[in-house]
Each structure stands twice: as structure tokens, then as C-alpha cells.
Amino acid sequence: MAARRLELMLCTGTGCVAGGSYRIKRALEEEIARHGLQEEISLVPTGCNGFCGQGPLLVVMPERIFYGWLKTEDIPFLVEEHFLKGRPVKKLMFTPPERREPIPLLSDIPFFKKQMLIVLRNKGIIDPEKIDDYIARDGYTALEKVLTSMTPEEVIEEIIRSGLRGRGGAGFPTGIKWKVCRNEPKTPKYVICNCDEGDPGAYMDRSVFESDPHSVIEGQTIAAYAIGASHGYIYVRTEYPLAIKRMQKAIEQAREYGLLGENILGTGFSFDLEIREGSGAFVCGEETSLIHSIEGKSPEPRQRPPFPAQVGIWGCPTVINNVETLATVPVIINRGAEWFSKIGTETSKGTKIFSLVGKINNTGLIEVPMGITLREIIYEIGGGIPGNRKFKAVQTGGPSGGCIPASLIDLPIDYESLTQAGSMMGSGGMIVMDEDTCMVDVAKFFIQFTNDESCGKCTVCRDGSAALLEVLTRITDGEGREGDIEFLEELAWAIKDASMCGLGTTLPNPVLTTIRYFRDEYEAHIRERRCPAKVCKNLIAYWIDPQLCQACLICKRECPAEAIYGEKHTVHVIDQSRCTKCGTCLDVCPPRFGAVKKLSGEPIPPVERGMRVERKKKTATPTQEQLSA
Amino acid sequence: MARLTLDELRRKRAEAQKSIYLREGEFRGKIIVHMGTCGIAAGARAIVSAFLEELEKSGVKDIMITTSGCAGLCSKEPMATVEMLNSPPVRYVELTPEKAREIFQAHIIGGTAVAEYALGIGSERGG
Ligand SMILES: Cc1cc2nc3c(=O)[nH]c(=O)nc-3n(C[C@H](O)[C@H](O)[C@H](O)COP(=O)(O)O)c2cc1C
Ligand code: SF4
Ligand code: SF4
Ligand code: SF4
Ligand code: FES
Ligand code: FES
Numbered sequence: 138m139a140a141r142r143l144e145l146m147l148c149t150g151t152g153c154v155a156g157g158s159y160r161i162k163r164a165l166e167e168e169i170a171r172h173g174l175q176e177e178i179s180l181v182p183t184g185c186n187g188f189c190g191q192g193p194l195l196v197v198m199p200e201r202i203f204y205g206w207l208k209t210e211d212i213p214f215l216v217e218e219h220f221l222k223g224r225p226v227k228k229l230m231f232t233p234p235e236r237r238e239p240i241p242l243l244s245d246i247p248f249f250k251k252q253m254l255i256v257l258r259n260k261g262i263i264d265p266e267k268i269d270d271y272i273a274r275d276g277y278t279a280l281e282k283v284l285t286s287m288t289p290e291e292v293i294e295e296i297i298r299s300g301l302r303g304r305g306g307a308g309f310p311t312g313i314k315w316k317v318c319r320n321e322p323k324t325p326k327y328v329i330c331n332c333d334e335g336d337p338g339a340y341m342d343r344s345v346f347e348s349d350p351h352s353v354i355e356g357q358t359i360a361a362y363a364i365g366a367s368h369g370y371i372y373v374r375t376e377y378p379l380a381i382k383r384m385q386k387a388i389e390q391a392r393e394y395g396l397l398g399e400n401i402l403g404t405g406f407s408f409d410l411e412i413r414e415g416s417g418a419f420v421c422g423e424e425t426s427l428i429h430s431i432e433g434k435s436p437e438p439r440q441r442p443p444f445p446a447q448v449g450i451w452g453c454p455t456v457i458n459n460v461e462t463l464a465t466v467p468v469i470i471n472r473g474a475e476w477f478s479k480i481g482t483e484t485s486k487g488t489k490i491f492s493l494v495g496k497i498n499n500t501g502l503i504e505v506p507m508g509i510t511l512r513e514i515i516y517e518i519g520g521g522i523p524g525n526r527k528f529k530a531v532q533t534g535g536p537s538g539g540c541i542p543a544s545l546i547d548l549p550i551d552y553e554s555l556t557q558a559g560s561m562m563g564s565g566g567m568i569v570m571d572e573d574t575c576m577v578d579v580a581k582f583f584i585q586f587t588n589d590e591s592c593g594k595c596t597v598c599r600d601g602s603a604a605l606l607e608v609l610t611r612i613t614d615g616e617g618r619e620g621d622i623e624f625l626e627e628l629a630w631a632i633k634d635a636s637m638c639g640l641g642t643t644l645p646n647p648v649l650t651t652i653r654y655f656r657d658e659y660e661a662h663i664r665e666r667r668c669p670a671k672v673c674k675n676l677i678a679y680w681i682d683p684q685l686c687q688a689c690l691i692c693k694r695e696c697p698a699e700a701i702y703g704e705k706h707t708v709h710v711i712d713q714s715r716c717t718k719c720g721t722c723l724d725v726c727p728p729r730f731g732a733v734k735k736l737s738g739e740p741i742p743p744v745e746r747g748m749r750v751e752r753k754k755k756t757a758t759p760t761q762e763q764l765s766a
Numbered sequence: 767m768a769r770l771t772l773d774e775l776r777r778k779r780a781e782a783q784k785s786i787y788l789r790e791g792e793f794r795g796k797i798i799v800h801m802g803t804c805g806i807a808a809g810a811r812a813i814v815s816a817f818l819e820e821l822e823k824s825g826v827k828d829i830m831i832t833t834s835g836c837a838g839l840c841s842k843e844p845m846a847t848v849e850m851l852n853s854p855p856v857r858y859v860e861l862t863p864e865k866a867r868e869i870f871q872a873h874i875i876g877g878t879a880v881a882e883y884a885l886g887i888g889s890e891r892g893g
């Protein structure tokens with residue numbers, strides 16, 4: 138390709154595509170052609186850049202200028218100003234909420250600054266559909282190295298020494314797993330990549346498939362060489378069409394180049410891969426259930442041991458690794474176990490990808506070294522909580538992880554510290570909650586999910602989760618009883634003890650951690666019929682403060698239940714018996730009046746109907762700023 | 767495309783690296799072509815193309831070619847500023863594609879500014 142002066146790295150990950158990045162792509166192509174710039178500028182579609190909250194987004198190389206929230210209307214101006222005349226367009230750059238001046242360069246944006254990219258080393262830099270882009274970024278050099286200069290035992294030794302642990306949840310040492318499998322006498326052997334990713338809200342594995350599929354293929358091929366497998370499967374959920382398409386294409390390209398198939402690179406080693414699509418149930422991600430699913434059986438877990446590394450698919454020794462685990466492998470081979478083991482903490486080496494969502498300013502995918510604190514993640518990378526509200530807790534580890542309270546904000550994140558706090562690493566979901574979140578309600582939400590997803594094989598998991606749900610529902614409905622908390626705790630431990638698979642043994646975590654850290658909220662619900670966060674509908678009431686209401690009629694007009702009485706000049710009153718607690722009145726009452734209040738656990742002060750409003754002293758008309766405050 | 771041998775893969779890698787160097791981020795210098803309205807009218811686009819062609823021919827990978835707005839000297843357009851690491855920027859004026867090629871060879875490859883075409887050395891901030 139001829140020399141270019143600019144490369145436009147346009148994100149075409151699932152998030153940005155949903156936001157219209159293909160429309161942006163067409164608009165860019167048209168405008169570039171209109172100015173006759175196609176010889177000087179190339180447009181490169183990339184996978185997820187990570188800062189999905191800003192999508193659709195574009196990074197302009199070589200200077201790395203970052204543009205977000207692009208709209209097709211912006212494109213003609215952007216092309217003429219920046220790409221032709223060289224004047225970067227400020228209004229399309231990222232401006233953090235508390236600042237006025239935009240930050241032009243990607244490398245200066247705090248969201249990216251504290252990150253460390255190993256798994257996501259190529260995100261936003263390569264076109265995932267071009268194997269040459271991956272190869273140019275030292276892709277397949279690790280495979281070369283392994284096939285030409287290392288024995289399988291040396292590869293396994295290197296991975297053991299690196300300290301790499303599985304990123305799919307349990308954190309089992311990867312090298313040890315490979316060694317167990319290699320040492321099994323039975324053949325053939327298999328290696329499976331687990332891209333089931335059933336946690337709601339998590340999408341790191343999808344993102345790796347979409348932005349850098351060859352990194353997984355390379356890692357999986359190295360795993361196959363290490364254990365002595367000649368066939369592998371990639372298990373991915375059907376709901377990930379773009380990820381599947383890109384992976385399929387990558388596999389075909391790798392075959393064409395002789396990086397998969399018979400006699401890879403002429404070294405005599407043979408290995409091939411096929412994709413299997415999963416039905417999408419949460420439990421399918423559990424390794425024994427996943428194996429059943431590929432075998433065409435019903436996806437129910439089975440007792441372990443024997444572990445899949447001993448008895449896996451078709452009864453043969455099988456290594457199952459997570460996407461992130463496999464994508465890390467080539468980098469360890471290239472840079473060495475020594476280098477890798479210097480990153481992270483004593484027990485947890487390397488980096489981990491988290492999906493940062495919930496009540497946080499910067500949402501997206503981040504890759505950070507193990508041992509980073511929650512504070513760094515939430516306040517530096519995440520940019521804090523919107524509206525300067527108070528940070529309350531973060532749920533880590535997916536639906537069966539736990540809630541870590543604000544008091545542990547300086548906790549360094551690794552496998553052990555999360556487990557000690559009652560949660561877990563899981564696949565890396567992080568849901569941030571602010572002061573307006575009711576922790577009993579949160580526990581109920583997750584138990585609802587795991588109860589739905591229980592495969593039903595174990596009584597304690599199936600019926601126990603249903604019983605947890607029933608009690609939590611009662612508490613949030615305002616019908617909690619003395620003894621409920623103790624019952625929840627006891628049942629939770631019983632479920633943990635007697636369940637067969639990881640789903641059952643971890644599902645009580647949200648209940649146990651919320652009781653451990655937010656017991657007072659449970660007690661308030663049960664004893665005072667009060668929801669401290671004012672979330673649980675049965676425990677709250679909407680009330681109009683007669684001192685503040687200015688009879689503007691807005692709430693009355695908007696109330697869908699016609700529960701508000703009032704007319705010109707008279708204080709508006711909510712008829713509690715008709716109110717459905719939809720919250721509309723609170724949302725629509727102009728902030729300069731702020732007359733609608735939420736109450737919980739206190740009597741509703743009676744207000745006479747027909748009271749004249751107390752006119753506020755005439756002040757100057759409010760400024761635009763006050764109106765939108 | 768036939769299946770590759772080790773050597774072929776390595777050659778392919780070297781080839782592929784040429785097409786992604788703009789994304790790698792390590793640059794020794796920058797050529798900034800001024801693209802104000804009058805710059806474009808005076809032929810700045812042809813200057814960009816000339817520099818790009820030279821870059822391509824030379825195989826040099828650590829030089830970026832960018833554009834910038836009006837430089838406030840319409841009478842001397844087309845203009846370009848060459849900024850090399852650790853040396854003061856040099857602004858070249860009244861360029862033609864031929865002069866651009868000469869500057870590329872002498873200044874970027876050879877390391878010596880072409881005083882004859884330069885407006886002044888030092889005192890400038892690019893862009
Ligand atoms: C209910 C349940 C769901 C799971 N879902 C996933 C998943 O979506 N992806 C994954 O990699 N591992 C998942 N796991 C963990 C796998 O069983 C297995 O430990 C993992 O894939 C091993 O790979 P690793 O050692 O690289 O982490 C799940 C486990 C349980 C109990
Ligand atoms: S613990 Fe739950 S999900 Fe796991 S096998 Fe038992 S019933 Fe099924
Ligand atoms: S909460 Fe909803 S239903 Fe109740 S008074 Fe307000 S708007 Fe009407
Ligand atoms: S919107 Fe607020 S101020 Fe207006 S009538 Fe309703 S309660 Fe009163
Ligand atoms: S999908 Fe574009 S940044 Fe994530
Ligand atoms: S537009 Fe060329 S110097 Fe101003």
C-alpha cells in the first residue's frame with residue numbers, strides 16, 4: 138500500500154456499530170472522495186476500542202486524536218477541517234464532565250491512562266478482518282518460536298512460571314492444567330476456548346473476538362502444541378453474530394496461510410479449529426456443561442473430579458480455557474514468564490479486563506494490572522459517579538459475585554482479595570452502584586437471575602434459590618419478618634455447601650455480601666418498613682410539599698394514573714390510593730420548585746385539598762443555568 | 767494464497783509492517799504542509815502528494831506528514847514546516863513539488879536543511 142499521511146481508526150465493535158459506525162464509515166468515504174483525499178488517507182475499521190460510552194468513535198493516527206459521539210452530520214466538517222486543512226475539531230473531542238476544555242489526544246484521556254494492554258494489545262490498532270494487520274503487530278511470532286525452538290514441556294514450564302491463572306472465573310493456574318492434560322496417557326486430546334460469556338453486562342470475550350480474533354487462535358494453537366492436541370473447538374454463544382463472523386473469517390485466513398491445518402509452517406505440527414455455537418444459557422459456560430453441549434447432550438454440569446483435563450470431551454483429556462487466558466499466552470511466550478510475573482500481585486499475575494458499567498461516568502472495557510485498587514478504577518479510569526453522587530458499592534464477578542462496599546475502596550483487586558471480601562473475580566464484570574441503589578433489591582435482582590438459570594439438577598440450588606428469592610421479595614415488599622436475615626444466611630451457606638457446580642456454590646454471594654456489608658438496610662426494611670435508598674415501591678410514597686408547590690400544573694398533566702389533584706393557584710396533592718409510584722411527578726416537577734418528595738418509613742403529612750399556593754417572593758427570572766441545574 | 771513456510775511468513779510480516787507504521791507511534795520528525803484556503807489555492811495539495819511519494823519511495827517509517835491551518839503568510843504559499851526531533855523547526859516557502867522532493871532528500875534523508883528555500887530557521891512553532 139502506498140504511503141499515507143493519516144489513518145482513521147474507526148471502531149466497528151458491536152457497541153459502536155449499534156450507534157451507527159457503518160453510517161459514519163460511508164459518510165467518511167464519501168467526504169474523503171469528494172476532497173480527493175483517498176490516496177492520502179486510509180480508513181481502517183477496528184474492533185472495540187473500549188471506551189464504548191463514547192461511541193461511535195474514531196482515532197486519527199499518527200497523532201492519536203480521539204473523536205467520540207460522532208454523527209453523520211459532523212463528518213463533512215470534520216473531513217474538511219481536520220483531514221484536509223489540519224485543524225483538529227475541538228467540539229468532537231472528549232470533554233470530561235467536570236472540565237470545559239476537551240482532551241485531544243487519546244493518550245491524555247484518563248480512561249486510557251492507567252490501563253495496561255496485554256490481551257487488548259491490538260485493540261483499535263488493527264483491522265480484525267485482516268490477518269496481515271495482526272501479523273504486522275508481531276502476530277504469530279510466538280507460534281513460530283514455540284514450533285521451532287521449544288518443546289511442549291518447555292512451553293508448559295514457561296506458562297507455569299509466568300503465574301498465569303484462568304480468566305474465566307475460578308483462577309486455576311493455566312500451566313498446571315496443561316501439564317495435567319499432557320500427562321494423561323489417553324489420546325486424542327482436545328483444547329476448547331470458552332467464549333460463552335453468560336454474565337449479563339459482560340462483553341470482554343466478545344470484544345476480544347471482535348477486535349483481535351487471531352490472538353485467540355494463536356494462543357489456542359500454542360495450547361494445543363503444549364498438550365499434544367490436534368483438534369480444538371471454539372464455543373461461543375449464538376447471540377454474538379459479529380464475533381462469530383470475525384472469528385470464522387480469521388480461522389479461514391489462518392488456514393490459508395498455513396497457520397492452522399496440516400503441517401503448520403512446515404514444522405510437522407498439525408492442528409485445526411472449529412466453531413460451535415451455544416444456546417446461551419448461563420450454565421453452558423460451566424466447563425462440564427459446555428462439554429455436554431458440544432457433545433450434543435443436554436447442557437447440565439456433572440460432578441468433578443474427574444476434571445476435563447483428565448476426562449473431557451468424548452471422554453478424552455481436554456483443556457478448557459477462557460478467551461482472555463488464551464489471548465494472553467502469545468505475549469507470555471514472546472516477552473517471557475519473567476516479564477509477565479512482574480506485573481500484578483503476589484498471587485495474581487498480569488492484567489485483567491473488566492467491563493465497567495452502572496453508575497459511572499466512563500463506561501467501557503478496561504484492561505488493568507492486577508492489584509490496582511477500586512479507587513483507581515472508579516475515580517481515575519471511570520471518572521467517578523455521575524452527578525457527584527456518593528459511591529456505594531460495586532458488584533464484581535457477575536451475577537454470582539458479591540457487592541463490595543465503599544469502605545473497601547482501597548482494596549487491591551486480585552483473586553484472593555476479592556474472595557476474602559466475599560465476592561470473586563468471575564469473568565470481570567463490574568457494576569458500580571451509587572447511593573440511590575437499594576442493596577436488598579440488588580440481591581433480589583441477582584437471585585432472580587441465578588434462580589432462572591439454575592439447571593435444576595441439584596435440589597439445593599433449584600429450590601434453595603427459589604426460597605432465597607421468596608424471602609428477598611417479601612422483604613422488599615415490606616413484609617419482612619424478624620428472623621429473615623438469619624434464615625437467608627443459613628440457607629445461603631447450605632446452598633454453597635451442597636451444590637454440585639459453580640453456579641450453585643456462588644449464587645448466594647450477592648445475598649451474603651449485602652447482608653455482611655449492608656445489614657442495616659435489611660433491618661430498616663424489616664423493622665421500620667423503610668427502604669433507605671427509597672427504591673422499594675411498597676415502602677415509599679410520593680408527596681408534594683405544600684410549602685414548595687407553585688401550582689404549575691405540570692405534574693398533574695403528566696401523571697399517568699391521574700392521581701394528582703390541583704388547579705391554578707392551589708397546592709397540588711397526590712391521592713395515595715391511586716398513585717402507582719411511577720416517579721413521573723418527581724421527574725417533571727421543575728427543579729427550581731423541587732416540590733415532589735420521596736418518603737420512606739415516615740408518615741405522610743396530610744395536606745388539605747384546595748390550599749392556595751404560597752407565592753414565592755418574586756425573584757428575577759431564573760437563568761438558563763438554574764433551569765437546567 | 768498458498769500455505770506459508772516460516773521464511774515466507776517472516777517476509778510477509780516485514781511487508782505488512784510497512785502498511786501500519788502510522789499506528790505505531792514512534793516518530794523522528796514531522797512535515798507539516800500548510801493548508802489554509804490560500805495554501806490550497808497555491809498548490810499545497812501537490813506538495814503533500816510529492817512528500818508522500820518521496821516517503822513511499824524511501825521506505826522511511828518514522829516521519830509523519832500532516833497538514834495544518836493558515837500560517838499567516840499568504841504571499842509565500844505553498845509552505846511546509848519540517849520538524850525533526852531535537853532540532854529547531856524549519857519553514858520552507860514558495861514550494862513546488864520539485865523543491866519538496868529536494869527538501870525531502872536533503873533534510874529528511876540527509877539531515878541538512880535546504881537554506882535556500884527556507885524562510886528562517888528557529889523561532890517557529892509548527893502549526
Ligand atoms: C455457572 C458457570 C458459568 C461459567 N461461565 C463461564 C464463561 O462464560 N466463560 C468462561 O470462560 N468460563 C466460565 N465458567 C468457568 C468454566 O467452568 C471454566 O472454569 C473456565 O472456562 C476455565 O478456563 P480458565 O481456566 O481459562 O479460566 C463458568 C463457570 C460456572 C460455574
Ligand atoms: S448447582 Fe445448580 S446449576 Fe449447578 S448443577 Fe446443580 S442445579 Fe445445576
Ligand atoms: S408517582 Fe406517578 S402515579 Fe404517583 S402521583 Fe407521581 S406521577 Fe402520579
Ligand atoms: S410540578 Fe411541582 S410545582 Fe408544579 S404543580 Fe406539581 S408539585 Fe407543584
Ligand atoms: S464498540 Fe466501539 S468502543 Fe466499544
Ligand atoms: S491561508 Fe495561507 S497564509 Fe493564510
